[in-house]
Amino acid sequence: MLGVLGGMGPMATVDFMRKLVEATPASRDQDHPGALVLQASDIPDRTRAILAGGPDPLPAMVAGLRRLEAAGATRIAIPCNTAHHWHGALQARTALPILHIVDAVAEALFVRGYRSGSIGVLATGGTLKAGIYSGRLARHGFTCVAPIDQDAVMRAIRLVKAGRVAEAGAILRNQARGLIAAGCGRVILACTEIPLALSASDEGFGDGLLDATQALAQACVSGAGAPERLVA
Amino acid sequence: MLGVLGGMGPMATVDFMRKLVEATPASRDQDHPGALVLQASDIPDRTRAILAGGPDPLPAMVAGLRRLEAAGATRIAIPCNTAHHWHGALQARTALPILHIVDAVAEALFVRGYRSGSIGVLATGGTLKAGIYSGRLARHGFTCVAPIDQDAVMRAIRLVKAGRVAEAGAILRNQARGLIAAGCGRVILACTEIPLALSASDEGFGDGLLDATQALAQACVSGAGAPERLVA
Incomplete structure (x- = not known):
C-alpha cells in the first residue's frame, strides 16, 4: 500500500x-x-x-x-x-x-519526447539552492534555469499557502513566461503549491508546463518512479 | 490526531x-x-x-x-x-x-437556525433503507423525506464514481428541486459522492442545500460532532 x-x-x-x-x-x-x-x-x-x-x-x-x-x-x-x-x-x-519526484518528472519529460535542452524550474528557494532538480536532471542532458525573480516566486508560494490563489497565479504566469522567453522548452511546476495557482493546462502555455505533482501521481499509479535508466 | x-x-x-x-x-x-x-x-x-x-x-x-x-x-x-x-x-x-456524520449535519442545521420541519435526503438507497438520517434526525423534530425517483439518485451516484460528473449533476439538481417543491425546507447532500456533482452553493438553491461532507469537516475542525444535546 x-x-x-x-x-x-x-x-x-x-x-x-x-x-x-x-x-x-x-x-x-x-x-x-x-x-x-x-x-x-x-x-x-x-x-x-x-x-x-x-x-x-x-x-x-x-x-x-x-x-x-x-x-x-x-x-x-x-x-x-x-x-x-x-x-x-x-x-x-x-x-x-x-x-x-525528480525521477517522476524526468520520466514524464521522456514520455513526452522531450530529451534534452533548457528546463525552467519554478520552485522554492530551498529547492533551487539545494540543487534538487539541477543535479538529478543534468545527468539526463537537461540544463535547469532559475526564474528571473525568485523572490516573486517565493512570495507567490506563500500566498498559495495562505489561500490567496488568484494573486499567486498572476505572479507565477509572469515568471513562467519569462522562463519560456529565455529559451526554456519546458517549465516545471516544481513546488506542490504552484499547481494550486497555475495549472499545467493553463491557456496560453500549450504543452510548455509540466506539473511535478501530476508526474509523481502518475509514477505512483504506474508503479514506476525510479526507472533504472534514470537513477543510474 | x-x-x-x-x-x-x-x-x-x-x-x-x-x-x-x-x-x-x-x-x-x-x-x-x-x-x-x-x-x-x-x-x-x-x-x-x-x-x-x-x-x-x-x-x-x-x-x-x-x-x-x-x-x-x-x-x-x-x-x-x-x-x-x-x-x-x-x-x-x-x-x-x-x-x-448525522450529528454533524444536525449541528449544522441548528447553527443555521433551522430547528424543525421537513428535510429532503439525497442519499444512497442503503442510507435511506437503513434509516441512518430519519432515525437520528427524528429525535430533533425533523421529518426526513426521500426523493421522488430514488433510482435516478442511485444512477447519479454511480455516474459520479465513474467520473461522469456533469450527467450526475443534472439528475441530482432535478431531484433536489422535486424535494423543495414537496415542501422540504432543506435538502441534505447525504452521500459524499453528491457534492462532487452538485455543490451546496449551486446557483438557484439559495441556502436550501446542506452538504454533509462539509458539515463533517466542520465538526472535525471544531472538535464537535457529537454534542450532548444531539445524541441524548
Missing part, C-alpha cells in the same frame, strides 16, 4: 490525492489501489531550513515515516519537492522504497 | 480532505492540525450489503480502523454516509471516538 508523507502543505497533499485518483483508470471504489496519507502538521519549513538554518525538518519527517510504516505502507511518496533534499537521509532510515 | 476512514469512494475522500483544510483557519502549513487518511480500496459496496445481502463491509472497515489506530489516530471520521449504518458496530470495536 502506498504511504504518502504529506502536509507540506496540506492543500498540496489534497491536490496530489486528487491527481492520484484521476490517474487511476476506475469506475467503482474497488478499482482503486489503497493509500495511506499523513497530513503531517509539525514538519518545520523546508526552505527556511535550507536557506536560513531554520529547524531541521528531518526528525518530524522520520516520525511521519514511522506512522506510515506502522499502518502498513509498503512504499512512500512525498508530495513536496523541497522535502526531497532529505530524500537520501529518509531512504537511509527505512527499508520501504521512497519514490523521487 | 484525526484518523479518516476513507476510500468510500476515493474522490469523495479527497473532497472531504479539501473541505477539512478549507475549514481550518491557517496561513502556513504548521497552523493545520494533523490528520491520517486511509484510502481503503477493499471495502465492499455498502448499499449492496444493506439492500441486496452483498458482502459485509464491516471486517474491512475494522481492518482499516486498526491501521489508523496503529499509526496513532486518536479520533475517527468516516466520509461516507452509508458506512454509518455500521457506526455502532465500529464504535463497539474501538476505544477511539468515532464522529457521526
Whole structure:
C-alpha cells in the first residue's frame, strides 16, 4: 500500500490525492489501489531550513515515516519537492522504497519526447539552492534555469499557502513566461503549491508546463518512479 | 490526531480532505492540525450489503480502523454516509471516538437556525433503507423525506464514481428541486459522492442545500460532532 508523507502543505497533499485518483483508470471504489496519507502538521519549513538554518525538518519527517510504516505502507511518496533534499537521509532510515519526484518528472519529460535542452524550474528557494532538480536532471542532458525573480516566486508560494490563489497565479504566469522567453522548452511546476495557482493546462502555455505533482501521481499509479535508466 | 476512514469512494475522500483544510483557519502549513487518511480500496459496496445481502463491509472497515489506530489516530471520521449504518458496530470495536456524520449535519442545521420541519435526503438507497438520517434526525423534530425517483439518485451516484460528473449533476439538481417543491425546507447532500456533482452553493438553491461532507469537516475542525444535546 502506498504511504504518502504529506502536509507540506496540506492543500498540496489534497491536490496530489486528487491527481492520484484521476490517474487511476476506475469506475467503482474497488478499482482503486489503497493509500495511506499523513497530513503531517509539525514538519518545520523546508526552505527556511535550507536557506536560513531554520529547524531541521528531518526528525518530524522520520516520525511521519514511522506512522506510515506502522499502518502498513509498503512504499512512500512525498508530495513536496523541497522535502526531497532529505530524500537520501529518509531512504537511509527505512527499508520501504521512497519514490523521487525528480525521477517522476524526468520520466514524464521522456514520455513526452522531450530529451534534452533548457528546463525552467519554478520552485522554492530551498529547492533551487539545494540543487534538487539541477543535479538529478543534468545527468539526463537537461540544463535547469532559475526564474528571473525568485523572490516573486517565493512570495507567490506563500500566498498559495495562505489561500490567496488568484494573486499567486498572476505572479507565477509572469515568471513562467519569462522562463519560456529565455529559451526554456519546458517549465516545471516544481513546488506542490504552484499547481494550486497555475495549472499545467493553463491557456496560453500549450504543452510548455509540466506539473511535478501530476508526474509523481502518475509514477505512483504506474508503479514506476525510479526507472533504472534514470537513477543510474 | 484525526484518523479518516476513507476510500468510500476515493474522490469523495479527497473532497472531504479539501473541505477539512478549507475549514481550518491557517496561513502556513504548521497552523493545520494533523490528520491520517486511509484510502481503503477493499471495502465492499455498502448499499449492496444493506439492500441486496452483498458482502459485509464491516471486517474491512475494522481492518482499516486498526491501521489508523496503529499509526496513532486518536479520533475517527468516516466520509461516507452509508458506512454509518455500521457506526455502532465500529464504535463497539474501538476505544477511539468515532464522529457521526448525522450529528454533524444536525449541528449544522441548528447553527443555521433551522430547528424543525421537513428535510429532503439525497442519499444512497442503503442510507435511506437503513434509516441512518430519519432515525437520528427524528429525535430533533425533523421529518426526513426521500426523493421522488430514488433510482435516478442511485444512477447519479454511480455516474459520479465513474467520473461522469456533469450527467450526475443534472439528475441530482432535478431531484433536489422535486424535494423543495414537496415542501422540504432543506435538502441534505447525504452521500459524499453528491457534492462532487452538485455543490451546496449551486446557483438557484439559495441556502436550501446542506452538504454533509462539509458539515463533517466542520465538526472535525471544531472538535464537535457529537454534542450532548444531539445524541441524548
